[in-house]
Amino acid sequence: MLTLKAYAKINLALDVFSKRPDGYHEVAMIMQSVSLADTIVLTEQPASIDLSVTIPGLPADGSNLAYRAAALLAEYAKPGKGVHIHLDKQIPLAAGLAGGSADAAAVLRGLNQLWELNLSVDELSKLAAQLGSDVPFCLYNGTMLATGRGEIVRPLPPLPDCYVILAKPAVAVSTAWVYGRFTANEIRVRPDINAMCENLAQGNLAGVAGRLTNVLESVTISEYPQIAAIKNAMLTYGAMAALMSGSGPTVFGLAGCQRQAEKIAGQLKAQGVPEVFVAKTVSKVE
Numbered sequence: 001m002l003t004l005k006a007y008a009k010i011n012l013a014l015d016v017f018s019k020r021p022d023g024y025h026e027v028a029m030i031m032q033s034v035s036l037a038d039t040i041v042l043t044e045q046p047a048s049i050d051l052s053v054t055i056p057g058l059p060a061d062g063s064n065l066a067y068r069a070a071a072l073l074a075e076y077a078k079p080g081k082g083v084h085i086h087l088d089k090q091i092p093l094a095a096g097l098a099g100g101s102a103d104a105a106a107v108l109r110g111l112n113q114l115w116e117l118n119l120s121v122d123e124l125s126k127l128a129a130q131l132g133s134d135v136p137f138c139l140y141n142g143t144m145l146a147t148g149r150g151e152i153v154r155p156l157p158p159l160p161d162c163y164v165i166l167a168k169p170a171v172a173v174s175t176a177w178v179y180g181r182f183t184a185n186e187i188r189v190r191p192d193i194n195a196m197c198e199n200l201a202q203g204n205l206a207g208v209a210g211r212l213t214n215v216l217e218s219v220t221i222s223e224y225p226q227i228a229a230i231k232n233a234m235l236t237y238g239a240m241a242a243l244m245s246g247s248g249p250t251v252f253g254l255a256g257c258q259r260q261a262e263k264i265a266g267q268l269k270a271q272g273v274p275e276v277f278v279a280k281t282v283s284k285v286e
C-alpha cells in the first residue's frame with residue numbers, strides 16, 4: 001500500500017500563442033505547486049484496476065484521470081498486476097488548479113514504485129503528456145517553465161516560500177471552452193516570462209508578484225464577472241498580488257505570512273465566496 005499527495009498548481013504567468021494543427025495552442029507558462037492536495041491510496045491487487053472516490057459528481061469509472069493513468073501505465077509496462085485506487089478529493093473540480101492532472105501524475109509515480117517498474121521520470125513524462133497538457137508538470141512539481149502545449153517542462157529556481165490564498169466562485173469552467181474563445185489579437189498585456197525567470201533567479205518575490213499575468217483571464221471574466229470581483233477583493237484585503245489560475249475560475253493571491261493569508265481568506269468567506277483555502281508553496285517532489 002502506498003499513500004501519495006497530488007498537489008494543485010497555479011499559473012504565475014500564462015501566455016498563449018497560435019493554434020496548432022492538432023487543435024492545441026502553443027503556450028508559455030510559469031507553473032507553481034501549492035500545498036492544497038488530494039490524497040491517493042494505492043493498494044496492490046490481482047490483475048484488475050478499480051477506483052473509489054470521496055465526493056459525489058466525480059466519476060469513479062474509466063473516465064477518471066486517475067484510472068486512465070493506471071490503465072495507460074499497465075498497458076505500457078505490462079506488469080501483470082492490478083491496483084485499487086482510493087481518491088480523497090480536496091482540490092475543487094474544474095477549478096483551474098489541475099486537480100485531475102495532479103491525480104493522474106501521482107498515480108503514475110506511485111504505480112512506478114508499487115509495481116517496481118523502474119521507469120525514469122522522463123519516460124513517465126511521455127505517458128503523462130498523453131493524459132493531458134498539465135500532467136507532465138504535475139509529475140515534477142515545484143516551480144517550472146512549461147512550453148509547447150504545456151507538456152515540455154523545465155525546472156526554474158523556486159519561488160521564495162509564501163502563502164497562497166485560493167478562492168473559487170460557484171462556477172465550473174471548461175478548459176476547452178476558454179481556449180476556444182481565446183483570440184490572440186484581443187490581448188493587450190502579455191506576461192514578461194524572461195523577466196519573471198530573472199526575478200525567480202534573484203529570489204525576488206515582490207518582483208514575481210508584480211508581474212503575475214494570465215492572458216486567459218479576460219476570456220473567462222467576460223463570461224463570469226464574479227472572478228474580477230474576487231480578484232479585486234483579494235487586493236483590497238491586502239494580498240501582494242492576485243490572478244486567475246489557468247483557465248479559471250479560481251483566483252489566487254500571494255501573502256508573505258500565514259496570519260495575513262488567513263485574514264484575507266476569512267474576509268473572502270465573510271463576503272460569501274464559497275470555496276476558500278490557504279496553502280503554501282510546494283517545492284519539487286523527489
Ligand SMILES: C[C@](O)(CO)[C@H](O)COP(=O)(O)OP(=O)(O)OC[C@H]1O[C@@H](n2ccc(N)nc2=O)[C@H](O)[C@@H]1O
Nearest residue numbers: 023024025027132133134135149150175176179246247
Ligand atoms: C489552462 C491550463 O490548465 C494552464 O495550466 C492548461 O493549459 C490546460 O491543461 P489541461 O487541462 O491539461 O488541458 P488538456 O486536457 O490537455 O486539454 C483540454 C483542452 O484544452 C484546449 N487546450 C489545452 C492546452 C493547450 N495548450 N491548448 C489548448 O487549446 C484543447 O481544446 C484541449 O482539448
Ligand SMILES: Nc1ncnc2c1ncn2[C@@H]1O[C@H](COP(=O)(O)OP(=O)(O)OP(=O)(O)O)[C@@H](O)[C@H]1O
Nearest residue numbers: 064065093094095096097098099100103134175246
Ligand atoms: N481525478 C479527477 N479529478 C478531477 N476531475 C476529473 C478527474 N478525472 C476526470 N475529471 C474530469 O475532468 C474535469 C476537469 O478536471 P479538473 O478538476 O482537473 O479541472 P481543472 O482544475 O480546470 O484542470 P486544468 O487546470 O488542468 O485545466 C472534471 O470536471 C471531471 O469531470
